[in-house]
Amino acid sequence: MRNDRLLAALAALLGLALIAVGVIYIALNEHDIPSFFPGHVSHPASHHHVKHGIAAILLGLACLAFAWFRTGPRDRAVSRA
């Protein structure tokens, strides 16, 4: 069941990345966020994309929860079998 462990690891990494993206959206204004982020503007601005940030954090938490349960005791028992 190596694929399951790989999937869980990828979900955990994706979850952490999404949470980081969410924090960046909330902490930085739309001018200061990286230019490849949706919502970036080139002119100086003070608006923060808080909703984008919350959405990214929610998705990140969902990915972490998936990874957490994917490596739970039932899964480990199946893996051993």
Place this chain on the structure above:
Amino acid sequence: MLVVAAADRLITYFQAVVIGLLQGITELFPISSLGHAVILPKLVGWDLNQDKPYFLAFLVATHLATATVLFLFFLPEWLRVLRGLGRSLRDRQISPGDADARLAWLLVVGTIPAGLIGLIFEHKLRSLFASPTAAAAFLTANGLILFAAEYLRRRAPGADERARELEHVPQSETSSEAEKRLATLGFREAVGVGTAQAAALFPGISRAGVTIGGGLFVGLTHEDAARYAFLLATPIIGAAALLKLPDLVGHNGDGVRMQALVGALCAAAAAWVSIRFLMRYFQTNTLTPFAVYCLFAGLAALIVFVF
């Protein structure tokens, strides 16, 4: 003082009481709070600009009050569900007999899609469809949706089949009977019912209506579908209100905070009476009277606004 005087003219205390009561009732009855909040002021000739920050700040208070009442009404259920959530995280699995934990994750899974859709599209849809005419049209559509939910219920797996499924659910000492019944829902069904909540972003479509309808469609009884709909609504309404709380405590709320407090108290009282009534009502009754009301009220408002 000038600001207060100006704001007093924008939302009077009488308007605050009426809008608060209306919010408390229509948020929980399957007849759309947003639709009524858009249609009623226009019908009675109130000059309320609902896109203005002061009015949005006022609405934050009434929504927060409704969410608080919902949470307190189902407090025993929420405590069991939160403990179940903690147990499942600790054990890294949902134990087969743990209906509380399963219900907790059904609520999480059902909330995420509607929350994401709301975060992304709420503002765009509100600005596109916030006209009284559009709200009246959607209210009519809401009536048809409720009729359809009752009709499709006959094609659903049904209470009998759900009851047979319940025989295979291991008994838990911590869960109420209603939670055990709700925990028989599948995760796909929970996502479907939860996603249906997003339809309430259209003013005139009722969140309670579509989620109760979704519950009926997957075979829940009216009472269980209503319970699930109210549990599902609490985090969404509460989170949306908390997200906009800075509007109320910031300068947008200047001059309307007292009216917001009055409106919130009225909304809380109306919501408490409504939830008590509806949980008894759905033990023996159906969505049909609400469908009839939405259909006729929507059509009547549409005729008034168009002609």
